[in-house]
Amino acid sequence: MPEADKEGKNYHPGIPQKSELFFLxxxxxxxxxxxxxxxxxxxxxxxxxxxxxxxxxxxxGPTTGLERIDIDILPLIPYADTLMLTRGILRSxxxxxxxxxxxxxxSGGPSILKELSNEEIAMDIEDSTRLNxxxxxxxxxxxxEFETRSVVNMTKLVDMGTxxxxxTLAVTAVGKEMTRDAKYFRLATRICAExxxxxxxxxxxxxxxxxxxxxxxxxxxxxxxxxxPELDALKMAYNAIxxxxxxxxMGRNIFQSESPLAMMKAARAVVHEDERPEKAYxxxxxxxxxxR
Ligand code: R5P
Numbered sequence: 001m002p003e004a005d006k007e008g009k010n011y012h013p014g015i016p017q018k019s020e021l022f023f024l025x026x027x028x029x030x031x032x033x034x035x036x037x038x039x040x041x042x043x044x045x046x047x048x049x050x051x052x053x054x055x056x057x058x059x060x061g062p063t064t065g066l067e068r069i070d071i072d073i074l075p076l077i078p079y080a081d082t083l084m085l086t087r088g089i090l091r092s093x094x095x096x097x098x099x100x101x102x103x104x105x106x107s108g109g110p111s112i113l114k115e116l117s118n119e120e121i122a123m124d125i126e127d128s129t130r131l132n133x134x135x136x137x138x139x140x141x142x143x144x145e146f147e148t149r150s151v152v153n154m155t156k157l158v159d160m161g162t163x164x165x166x167x168t169l170a171v172t173a174v175g176k177e178m179t180r181d182a183k184y185f186r187l188a189t190r191i192c193a194e195x196x197x198x199x200x201x202x203x204x205x206x207x208x209x210x211x212x213x214x215x216x217x218x219x220x221x222x223x224x225x226x227x228x229p230e231l232d233a234l235k236m237a238y239n240a241i242x243x244x245x246x247x248x249x250m251g252r253n254i255f256q257s258e259s260p261l262a263m264m265k266a267a268r269a270v271v272h273e274d275e276r277p278e279k280a281y282x283x284x285x286x287x288x289x290x291x292r
Contacts, residue, residue, distance in 0.1 A: 023047050025246070026218040027198065033165025034198065037134040040101040041082045041167075041199075042219065042246060043272070050271045051221060052080035052264070053251035054089065055105040055137070058122075060112045065255035069093050073255060079264045084169075084249060087123060087131060101134035103169055106157055107150075116173065117144030121153050125160040135198070136161055137169040142188040144175050151195060158196035170197035171223070182208035189216040201249050204240045213244025224250035230263055230284055234277040237270045247271055262287035 022028045022035050023044050030038070042049045054073055056063040065072065070093050077083060077100055084103040085094070108122035119139055128136055138157050141150040150173075158168045170192035174180055182205050189200045189212055199219040202212065213220050222240045224233060233253040240248065248271060257263035266284035269275035275283070 024199075024219055026193070030167075030198070031165050034162075034167050037101070037165065038167055038198065040134050041103065043081065046272065047219070047246055048241070048271050049081045049221065049247035049249075050079075050268050051082040051084050051103065051247065051249035052076060052254060053084040053223070053249045054255065055085050056251060057089065058086050058105050058108050059110060059116060063252075065252065065260070072260065076254065076260055076264045079261070079268055081247075082134070082249075084137060084251075087127060090131060102131065103135045103137050104128055104131060104133040106136040107138040107153060115145055117141035117146040117150055117175070119146070119150055119153065121157055121160075125164055125166070128161075128166055129164055133166060135167040135169045137171055137201070139173045140170045140188065140192050140197075141173050141175070142191055143178055143184070144173070151191065154192065154197060155195050158198075161198075162196075167198035168196070170200045172200065172202045174203065181205055182211050185209075185212045186215050189220060193218045199246070204236050204245070206239075209240065209245075210243040219246035221245060221247040221249045224248065224253035227252045227256040230257055230266070231277060231281045233263075234266060234270055234280045234284070237267055238275075238277045238280075241271060241274070259284070259288035259291060262291065 024038055024042055024047060027038060054066055057066055069089055082101045082103055086105045106123050107119045109119045110116050136157055138154050140154050141147055154170050161168050172188040180203055185202050189202050192200050193216050201221050201223055203225055204222045222245050237248045254260055254263050262284045265287055266280040269283055270280045
């Protein structure tokens with residue numbers, strides 16, 4: 001027989017058990033697993049995230065800057081909150097000892113040589129659980145040729161993920177010929193949220209972006225888009241955050257920078273420390289010069 005414990009006294013009957021609201025917009029009614037995964041992607045202290053997007057190869061092959069992920073991207077990972085990539089790159093290049101939350105690219109099909117909106121769900125939920133991912137990402141082509149297919153794919157992924165407590169990130173993809181304005185992004189982000197996406201990646205627009213974030217009931221992160229000068233990219237990230245975005249999911253503006261590590265750290269300062277873009281650009285230049 002084990003020795004009996006002394007009778008405990010620390011019942012604190014006068015202190016009610018705390019019950020906290022979840023920190024992320026629109027996410028309070030989600031299950032524990034979903035919330036825990038989202039809390040690994042978004043910092044619970046400030047509700048923000050800086051995601052490093054390196055999934056471009058799933059439709060465009062070895063994109064400039066991603067030719068050798070082992071050499072050029074792995075050193076950036078410690079400065080990202082989250083890594084967005086395909087299962088192929090995760091398994092072949094990223095060590096399992098890396099504990100950063102993973103957002104897995106779960107859609108695919110067409111290459112840049114074909115109609116991009118013709119996507120399918122490209123992995124099973126079981127593989128997402130095997131890879132211990134924190135969210136699954138899927139492209140949604142509002143206004144695109146295969147709009148309905150992409151929307152229904154997203155809802156199927158939301159249903160699959162909900163069974164296992166894995167959130168879905170809807171990525172609003174815009175056709176080349178389509179107008180990128182706040183009206184379009186309000187439509188696209190709201191449709192994704194209404195149909196169950198847990199957070200949404202979209203593009204920043206200079207005019208009325210705050211109406212996009214305000215009318216979307218779940219968190220929004222912005223994509224970086226095409227490579228632009230570093231100061232411009234930092235200004236875009238800063239403005240997006242100040243206008244209601246919960247973070248950035250940047251790819252080319254980081255890994256195609258002259259100094260990806262310096263840019264990663266500068267963007268991080270903008271997202272997490274509200275660093276002004278000009279100061280963050282100074283940091284970028286200092287770090288770039290130090291690394292020479
Ligand atoms: C789209 O092709 C991918 O989902 C990228 O992850 C996304 O576009 C973000 O990357 P970037 O900042 O290069 O636009």
